[in-house]
Amino acid sequence: MTIAPARLLALTLCAGLAACAHNRQPCPPPAPGTAGAGGLPDWHDAITDPDHVRLRDWRKAFVTGLDQARGDGHGAEIDAQGRLLDPDTAMDGATLPVGFYRCRVIKLGSRDAGRLTYIAYPEHRCEVRPSDSLTRLIELDGLQRPSGRLYPDGPSRTVFLGTMILGDEQKPITYGRDVDRDMVGAVQRIGEHQWRMLIPDPAWESKIDVMELVPEG
Template sequence: MPRSFLAVSLIALALAGCVTKPRPPSHLGATVTVAPPSKADVWQRVASAADAARIARIGSAWSEGLAEARSRGFGDEVKKEALLLRSGAALARPAPTPGSYSCRMVEIGSTPKKKVAFERFKPFFCYVEVEGELLTIVKQTGSQRPAGRLWEDDVASRLVYLGSLALGEEDQPKAYGEDPARDMAGVVERVAPFVWRLVIPYPRNGAKLDVFELTPVTEQPK
């Protein structure tokens, strides 16, 4: 092989090694990772902004309601309720077992228009059942019958309740969000073995808290 041809070949190979290969556009090589929604993200997409704000302020509702009840002479009544009205009493595994419950409501705190800062109401029946992937709570008796779904939350010791209110002879409550004046929002917690509570902060009745106690029963309401 002639020396001149060999030299030219070596120069060509050297130049080829200096050529930069084209790179793909940077935007084609970028990887975007989207985090899955949290449990709170899911229920917050359903809740109204006002109800999400009420739930976010549940700690304030507890402190204000209990302070008002005690300052107006209901300290002994609060004490009798024990764990039901203890703000930090929530235990693990908050989901209630499906079935029939004896339920009663305690109302604490008040706006200036209300005269009473503590009130107990007669027991009634309510029912917990499975609806798809969610639990629901339905009040079965009385002229005002709350009903709503329970959603998992980032706070492991509670479920978030979003519901509505059926009135009078209505067979079914309106869907949550259909009539904001009837919407209800709160949390469900387990406070003792076989005892749960549904806490509604800043309800529309003027109280600071509506606290429903739920205890299982074997007999169904008639």
């Protein structure tokens, strides 16, 4: 039986990702030019209209959140984070390797008056694992745990589409079913072994959530 080239590429990618996940070691990202190749899913076909607007306006949400936090006296805390909280620091190599990560979230700005405009949460453990022909990012600890698929979108950005797992829930609801649970993120590489995911205008609390991801080990 002859396997179509597109199907063969997808199978090869899946096999490589599965091997990395089994060994619990980060794998190198796909070679440049593979994003969207071989019939891989395209985030444009999956994203909801509200999330498309949020993703488009991510930088506006980032700047607004920073301005609100600085206005409330958090300038020193922001500056101490360096590249993590610099809107214009993305590098090529946005694809998150399969493996386990130390991840932490900083919430910037507030959707409502009177709320805190800078909140830094402790580290949690996250994992990037194979998911069909793509990969999935899931936070493994905490009361609010993002879980979603990662879509290639060029060398300097990966698009995250997922939902929030709450409390003792065991699995995520399907993306697109509940606007209050849906999440969209822009994953960027900001250092040799450092990535971040920007979650603009989340349903609750902040103007933007910034998740730092650093590989374990």
